[in-house]
Amino acid sequence: MRGLGRFCTRRPGWVVTGWLLAAVAVAALVGAFGRPVAEDITLPGSDGQVGRELMERAFAGSGNGTGQLILRVRDGSLADPGRAEAIAVALAEVRAHPHVANVRPPDAAQGTLGADGRIGYATVEFDVISREVDRALAEGVLDAAAPARAAGVETVGAGALARPESGTRTGELLGLAVAALVMVVAFGGLVAAGLPLVTALVTLLCGLGLIGLAGHLTDVPSVATTLATMIGLGVGVDYALFLLTRYRALGRDRAAVVATVASAGTAVVFAGGSVVVAFGGLGLAGVPILTTLAWTAGLVVLLAVGAATTLLPAVLTLLGPRVDALRVFRRPAGSGRSRWGRLAERITRKPGRYALLTTALLVLVTAPVADLETGQLDFGNNPPGTATRTGYDLLAEGFGPGINGPLTVVAALDPPAGDGDGRIAALRDAVARTPGVARTRPAAVSADGRVAAVRAEADSAANDPRTADTIRALRRVTVAGADVHVTGAVAIRGDVGERVARRMPWVIAAVVLLSAVLLLLAFRAPVLALKAAVMNLLSVGTAYGVLTAVFQWGWGVRAIGLDGPVPVEAYVPMMLFALLFGLSMDYEVFLLSAVRDAWRASGDNRAAVRDGLAGTGRVITSAALIMVCVFASFILSPNPIIKMFGLGLAVAIAVDATIIRGLLVPATMALLGDLNWWTPFHKAGRGGSIPASRIR
CATH class of the missing domain: 3.30.70.1130 (EIF_2_alpha)
Incomplete structure (x- = not known):
């Protein structure tokens, strides 16, 4: 990292030009070729996917829009x-x-x-x-x-004629405006406040462009680009904020840039790596939409790390002391640090009390998760007045609720059907008699007679649990000489929910283990790594609790633009887990880096906790406030899934940066004492060769 910092200071013009050329090239390609999205959900190996593939092979054009x-x-x-x-x-x-x-x-x-x-x-x-x-x-x-x-x-x-309303331009601008205000307060000047925004926007331009171009090669849902925007803005601003804060504490020259990249840049790489590792754990789910959401968001995180550790240092080199230009006001030196120092003193004096109270509060917020039940959303859950909701309501009014989630019963016939084959009529009759089926359409038979398909409509809406019962009943239909499958968007989404539920424990275990290993590599302290994993689980629990209370129970759901309770989409909890576990690790890395540096200098655990919290409290809360504002702005999206991500992330990050990192982590570290730093990797507990990465 020190070598990277030296390169950025020696060739700042090259670095800035390279980023600008990359951004222009990506924007030009997107302008020429567009950014297609696909809302279809696939699930290899599922009954619904088998049926879909039978349809696509047997009926020409069935895969077209x-x-x-x-x-x-x-x-x-x-x-x-x-x-x-x-x-x-x-x-x-x-x-x-x-x-x-x-x-x-x-x-x-x-x-x-x-x-x-x-x-x-x-x-x-x-x-x-x-x-x-x-x-x-x-x-x-x-x-x-x-x-x-x-x-x-x-x-x-x-x-295909209903384009989902996922636009959040008003919310994004509002979030950016609040973020800019927070940075002006934090830095006191317009130039310094604008640099994190510039790096975040360059990151987004490149990241969203690459994701859009990938849409020509693979299915990328519209929610992926919105989620990538949300994550890109949050981490892009945060990573640049941490580096800029460190740079201004070290000086305004090229040596300060190199030292910043070597210290804060190392912490940013570990933090970004923890986010990407968390996303990588989603591969165990075996659900393509989760894989897509993971690699699209992970790509933006990698670009944010790259921009923070190369583009920002190059710009700082070019600006030098002018980074403090256009000053709005002067912040009293050490004011934030002294407030956090006083809080740290109180926490370390009575750590047991703070640990007990904060744990009780977190358990209270997390409690609703015991009632969490996932389902699937459809356009009927969109806010009233949107085009997709209007179309959904019109179809339901004219043809019943099942019209919006048709099911296709597909039968592979062996031997192939001939003229007047009784199996075709038997299949349609069996489908029509199935409990929960409101109507059926005439059966279609492939040209070679090997596949027959009957379209059915349930007497309940796609997101109604009774529709899942109807699908299960249809999958029990038997016709001699026919292998029956049930497909359609609703059936496949139901299969996704079942697979996510089965594999959720494995994904959680993998993400926790990989993240703990990453922290172990960073700090060589097993107790710290294990404790960080537990703290991150508490952060995730608060998000789940809030999602259950707001969306499933309906507490305040109308205040965020919906007309009543809605199911929590099946894949949202798993994706939120990976997101929050990775993002929470950011603040853990920055806080623990400062505490470790102070402990190495003094050997006094409680003093190190006080100094670490005092030194990082202001910058962590400023960064978290920016991220919370960005995430909360996405609650204005008309898409209920984006609302879930926005609310869950905003609440969890707010709790994580204040209650968990500001109170619970220092309290538990004070209680654990020197056990925090026990390590089997070297004899001298305060020694080691890991470079300091203290964030001030």
């Missing part, structure tokens, strides 16, 4: 002469739109026209796969339906 153009009139009927003619013209315009392969108009015989004739939908089939039906294509198709709207027919998109 399909959407519904919902048509609704408030009075009369869609079949009224003037309206019917306008709808026909509109559908002809849609059919002529690029990449539209076929349009099937509303038809009562096909079950796509409501009983009263007010609501119907046209099925729009594309000649490209789902992830290539981007927002521009979907909006173009909806615009082509203008003749129907001119005749008073409301048109709304669903399926």
Whole structure:
């Protein structure tokens, strides 16, 4: 790291130019090729995935994008002469739109026209796969339906034509504004306050661009880019803040830059590494969407570490003393340190009391997790008034709740079906008689007769637990000479939930073990590593407790834009665990680095705890406040899953940086005494060759 610091000070222009060229190149590629997203969820080896693959092999084009153009009139009927003619013209315009392969108009015989004739939908089939039906294509198709709207027919998109509202631009700007204010207060000057924002934005530009380009090669859901934005802003600002704080404490020259990269930069690398290691543990889940969320967020974290340890030192070299330019006010020297010093003195004087009280508070906040039950969300859980929610409600009104989560019963036939094969009728009859099935469509048979498929609709909504019961009942359907599977988005998402529940303990164990090993390598102290893992679990528990109380129980859920309780999406707890375990380790590394340095200097454990907390308290709370503001701003997103991530992360980081790192960790370290520093790796407990990484 010291060598990296020297390179950045000797060639600062090269480093800055390299980052700017990379950002411009990525932005140009994204502008030329776009950033496709795909909302389909896959799960290799599951019954639902087997059924989907059978469909894709047997029926040409079944893997292509399909959407519904919902048509609704408030009075009369869609079949009224003037309206019917306008709808026909509109559908002809849609059919002529690029990449539209076929349009099937509303038809009562096909079950796509409501009983009263007010609501119907046209099925729009594309000649490209789902992830290539981007927002521009979907909006173009909806615009082509203008003749129907001119005749008073409301048109709304669903399926591939419903682009999920995950935009959080207002929230992001609000979070950045608050972060900028916090940094102005922390540094006192506009230039110093702006540097962490600049490095974070460069990180985001490169990271989101690369993630978007990867969407051409693999399925990347829209939630992945939003989550990467959330994490990128948080850690990008935080890592730069830690380095900048250390640099200003050491001086304003090139030697200070090198020393900063060698000390604070090392801590940032360990902190970022702990986040990436936590994400790596998600690979054990065997769930592609979790793997995607992990590598996209991990990529942004790696770029944030790179920008903080190369771009920022190069800019600091170029600025020199001008880093303090545009000063707004002067902060009294040592004011933050003295306040944290007084708190540290009180904690180490009566550590047992602080440990007991903080533990009781954390247990209270975590208690609701005992009632946590995961499920699956659908567009019916989106805030009222959003396009996706409107389309969902219209379809449910016209055709029942099951229309929004159709199920496909797929049967592999052996021997292949011939004309008048009784197995086809038997399959449809068995599906129709299954408890919970509201209606079925005519069976489709592949050209070679080897696969038959029956579409079914449940009498309950996709996120209703009764739909899961219906899927299980359909999977028990037996027809002689047929191997039956149940597929569809709802069925596969249910399979995801079951796999996540089975593998959650293994993922937790792996992440805890890997993170503890990383801390062990950093500090060579087994007790510290084990204690850090326990503290991080407490942080995760508070997030789970809050998610249960707000989203499942409905406490204050309307205040965040939803109209009632919603299920906690099945993969959210596992992803939150990895995120929080990694991010919590950041503050643990920074705090323990300072405590260890003080202990090496004095050999007095309690004095070291006091000095470590006094020296890092202000910068850790400033960094946490920035991260909390960034995460909380994403609660404004219309997507309930993003709201869950935003609220869970914001609450957990706030608790972690104040109650856990500010109170519980110092109290437990004071109680443990020299046992904190016991190590089997070398004889001299205060010796060792690990470079200091104290953050002041």
